[in-house]
Amino acid sequence: MAQSSQATGGLGSVPALLxxxxxEFGDKPAYREKEFGIWQSWTWKETEQEIRNLALGLMNLGVNEGDFVAIIxxxxxxxxxxxxxxxxxGAIPVPLYQxxxxxxxAYVLDHCGARFVIAEDQEQVDKVIEVQDRLHQFEHLxxxxxxxxxxxxxxxxxEYTHVQEQGHAARDEFTPELEKRGAKLTYDSVCVMLYTSGTTGKPKGVVLSNRNIIETAKSSAEFDNLTPGEEILAYLPMAWVGDFIFSIGQAxxxxxxxxxxxxPDTVAADLREIGPTYYFAPPRVFETQLTNVMIRMEDAGRLKKWLFDTFMAHARRVGPDILDGKPVGAWDRFKYWLGDLFIYGPLKNTLGFSKVRVGYTAGEAIGPEIFDFYRSLGINLKQLYGQTEASVFITVQPDGEVRSDTVGVPAPGVELRIGDSGEVYYRSPGVFEYYFKNEESTKSTKDEEGWVATGDAGFIEPDTGHLRIIDRAKDVGKMVDGSLFAPKYVENKLKFYPNILEAVVFGNNRDKCxxxxxxDLSAVGNWAERNNIAYSSYQELAGHPKVYEMIQNHVEEVNASVAQDEMLSGCQVHRFLILHKELDADDGEMTRTRKVRRRIVEEKFADLIEALYGGKTEQYTETEVTYEDGRKGKISATLEIRDAKVVPVTTQKVAAE
Amino acid sequence: MLDATDEGYVTSDGRKIGDVLMEMKNITLRFGGVKAITDISFDIRQGEIRAIIGPNGAGKSSMLNVISGFYVPQEGEVWYKGQKRPQMKPFQVAQLGIARTFQNIALFEGMTVLDNVMTGRLNYMKTNLFQQALWKGKAEEEETKNREVVEKVIDFLEIQSIRKTPVSRLPYGLKKRVELARALAAEPSLLLLDEPMAGMNVEEKEDMSRFVLDVNDEFGTTIALIEHDMGVVMDLSDRVVVMDYGKKIGDGTPDEIRNNQAVIDAYLGVAHD
Known part of the structure; x- marks a missing residue:
C-alpha cells in the first residue's frame, strides 16, 4: 500500500495528509453527502480546494494560531x-455535541475560550447567541x-460559503502565510480537543496531538487492512472521539x-444506499435494529416466519464458525448457502450490511444474543474497548478470536496492566497530552511513565490474553456481607432483554440489591398491541400489571443466571420497580452518549430507593423533567414495587475474601 | 399603527411589504337564502402574512374559497395583480400562481410523499402523455428539472426521511406538512392555508409556525391563512381580518385587533339586548 511505504515524518499533521x-488520490471521492435526494460527492482534489478556501477565509476573519474554533x-x-x-x-478545532x-x-465554549464557532444551522446559531454574552472571547459565528x-x-x-469566497478572493494575500502556518505543524502540535461526556462532574477537554491521532489511525488501519476503497457512513456525533478517528484520522x-x-432521520435508508464496508455503531444501534427486525417478523405471514426462524436457527449454529473459517460439514455449508440466498442476504441488504467487511461495536457491553445474531448472518462484527484519552483504541478483537464476553487483546502499540485494585491501566502512542486547564485531573489520570487509569475494573484471561471488563472501578463496591457488588454486570444482563431499555441496580453497602x-417503548408497545393491551401513555404502559409480570420474569431469569457466577452471585435483584419516565440526557440522568449517571439518579429518585429498601409495595413520586427546548415541567406517578425470586447461594463469600 | 399607504409598509421585524397583490371589493356570497359573506372588502399585500380569523361559522372558509376561485360571489369583485379577475375554474386559478392547503387534508393517500409533492408541479409540465410514456429526451429533462424544485421543498420542510413513504402511513401532523410541501412545489405567488395548525399539538404547531415564517422569509411568498389558534395568529401575521356572522368586524395589525371592542365581544360573547 502507498501509505505504508511513506515515511510518516513528512506527514505530521492532518492538513499534510490532505x-x-x-x-495521490486526487480524483477519488473523499466525501459524499446526500442533499436534495442525490448523493453529492467531492473528490480529494475538490476537498483540498474547499478546505483551502475556508482556511484562507478563516485567516481573513482573523483566526490566529492557537485559537480555538468550535464546531457544532x-x-x-x-x-x-x-x-x-x-x-x-494553526487553530485547534473543538467539536461539540450537537x-x-x-x-x-456555554460551559464548553467558555472553558476553551473559543473565539470562533462554525455552526450548522439556525438551531445551533440560536443556542450560541443565547449564551454569547457570557463568553468573553467569542467573536465570530x-x-x-x-x-x-x-x-x-x-x-x-x-455564511460559510461567503467566508470561503472571501478567502478565495484574498488568496494572493494570505496563501504564503497559510503555507507557513501549515509547515509549522508537527507531530507534537495539537490536532483536536474533545470534551469527554463526563459521567461524573463537568466535561474535561482532552487534548490530542497529531502524533496521537495519526499513529492510532495508522496502526488501527493496518490491523484491519483498511484500504483507500473503504466506504464509511459518518453518523455518530462529531464530538465523539470515535468519529474523529474514523472520519478524519483513518479517512x-x-x-x-x-x-x-x-x-439524522434518514440514516437507515442512507446506510442501505451506501452499503459501507467499514462500519461502527454502539450496541444500542444494533439492539434497535434487531428489535425492529424481530417486531417485523412477528407481524409477517406464517410461512415467512417459519422460514426465518428455521434458517436463523441454522445460522446461529454454524454461521459464526463459517465466519471464523473453522471446519463445517458440507451439508451444513449447503444449507447456510441456501439461507444466505433467501434469508440472510436480503436481510443484510435491508439492514445495509451487505458489504460490511469489518464492523465494530464499543462503548457498552453488547448482549450475546445480539452479537451472535449479526455474526451468524456473516457480518464480521467485533468489539473494541477504548476511551477518548487513548484516541479510542485500547483493546480490539482480532479476526477469528471474537467473543461477546471479552473486549479483545491490546491494540497494536498498546501495553496493558491491571492495578492492585483491579483497575485497568494502559500506555500507548495514542495516550492524550493533557486535560485542558486541568492539571490536577491530568496528574491523577496519567502518571509520569505515561500509564493511564481507565477507571474500569477488569482482568486479563490467562489462557487467551483477552481483556474482560467487569464494571466501572468506582462503581464496583462491597455489599454488607462482604461480597462483590458490580451493578453494570447485572444491568447489562437485564438490558439484553429487548423489553428493557435501561436498568439501574443499587446495593453498594447494603444487604440486598x-x-x-x-x-423499551417500541418493543413493549408492539407487544401490547399484539396482546390487545390498551394504553394511552408511556407512564400507563410502564405501570401495567402485565408489563410488570413480564419484567418480573426477566428479572428472575437474570437472577438465576447471576447466581451461576460465584464472584457476583450476591448481586441478585431482590426487589424492583419500573420507572414512570425514560432516563434522559436532558434531565441530566444520562450522559450524551447515553450512559447512566448513577449518582444523579440516586439523588433524584431517593424516595423510590427508600421505598424499595423500606419494603413498601407502592410509592408516590414527583419528578422534574426538562423538555427539548429547555422548559421544565413535573410528572407524578404512583409506582408499584415488586419482589423477585432469588436463587439461594451458599458459597457467596469465598470469592470476596 | 401602520401607514397603509398605496406604497406598502415596513413590518416591525423589518420586512418590506409591497403593493396590493389581491383586493376583495364588496364581496357578498349567498347559498340560496343564506348569506355566508356580506359585503366584505379587504386587500392582501405583496409579501405579507395575512390572517382571517373569526368564531365558528363566521364565513372564513367561504372567504378562502372565494379567493381561490372555488366559489363565485354573487356580488363584488376580486382584483388580482391589478386586474379584475373573471370567473375561473380552479386549475386556471392555480395557473395564476395561487396555491392552497385544505382544512381536512386532501392528499393522494396511496401515493408516496414524493409523488404527492410532484403533483404540485403539474402546471410546469408541458410534455404530453405520449412523450411521458417514452420518457426519453424532453420528458426526462422536464422531470429532472421539476424534481429538483421538489427536492428543494422537501429539504426545506425537512421531510427527507418520509420521501418514499405512502401518505396513508403518515401521522396527521406530517400529512399537513406534506400538503404545505405540495402547495410550495407550485412556487405560488399567493399561498392560502386553511387552518394549517388545526388538530396539532404544541410542538407540531411550533414547527408549522416556523415553516410558515420561513416560507415567507425565504421565498417572499405572500400568505393568507385561516386559523383558530389566536396565539399563533397574533404571532405570525402582519395584518388580521376578523369576521363574524359573515361580516367584517375588524381589520388591522394584531395589536389593533387585540384592543378592538367588536372583536372582543365576538370572541367573548356579549349580551344581545
Missing part, C-alpha cells in the same frame, strides 16, 4: 472541512445553512471515502 491525498452540528462534510481548515491555520442544551454549550438566517444581525455572523490516513447522511427498570 495535500498528499489530493496528489450533525455530520456534514463542510463541518469536517471546518475542523481541518482550523488545523491548517444535541447539547445552550447551558452545556459562521453558519452553514442560511435558512431562516436572513433577519439576523450579521455584524458577527457569516485521511488511508484516503477512504466518508459518507454523510441526509438527515434493588433495581430500577426502564421499558
Amino acid at each position: 495535500l498528499r491525498n489530493a496528489a 452540528g450533525n455530520n456534514r462534510p463542510h463541518l469536517y472541512w471546518g475542523m481541518v481548515a482550523a488545523q491548517w491555520v 444535541d447539547s442544551a445552550a447551558e452545556e454549550m 459562521i453558519y452553514l445553512d442560511p435558512r431562516g438566517m436572513r433577519k439576523y444581525d450579521h455584524a458577527h455572523l457569516h 485521511f490516513w488511508t484516503g477512504f471515502c466518508v459518507n454523510c447522511p441526509e438527515s 434493588m433495581a430500577f427498570i426502564n421499558i
